[in-house]
């Protein structure tokens with residue numbers, strides 16, 4: 001189950017971002033996950049429950065946005081969404097298609113909070129969103145294994 005390793009990477013990036021923003025707590029983590037990554041939402045949730053306690057992300061809500069696979073036909077140029085197994089062009093039946101989306105795996109943003117005692121009068125204004133902390137392949141290990149045969153076969 002590589003969700004555990006994945007979540008460990010996510011939490012360390014989140015920890016870093018929260019630290020830079022001087023946040024004491026992370027209230028929400030939003031991930032974007034392509035369907036071709038074979039990452040399971042529930043397993044991510046369990047991983048957060050297992051790894052979150054004791055970190056700045058303890059008790060944070062996890063929101064996972066799934067991205068359906070999308071390809072472009074290299075013969076006729078048609079763009080279409082499809083499932084994990086059927087990538088043939090629906091217009092011309094060509095097998096040669098180029099994957100455009102479906103392998104995403106990154107932190108879209110996180111929501112943070114500061115300790116109320118830190119600035120008690122403006123605690124509401126101290127909430128913020130940090131955007132687009134993209135993780136590259138080195139952070140996310142073998143998460144892209146499912147989708148290597150995207151070019152012409």
Ligand SMILES: [Zn+2]
Nearest residue numbers: 073076089092
């Ligand atoms: Zn086509």
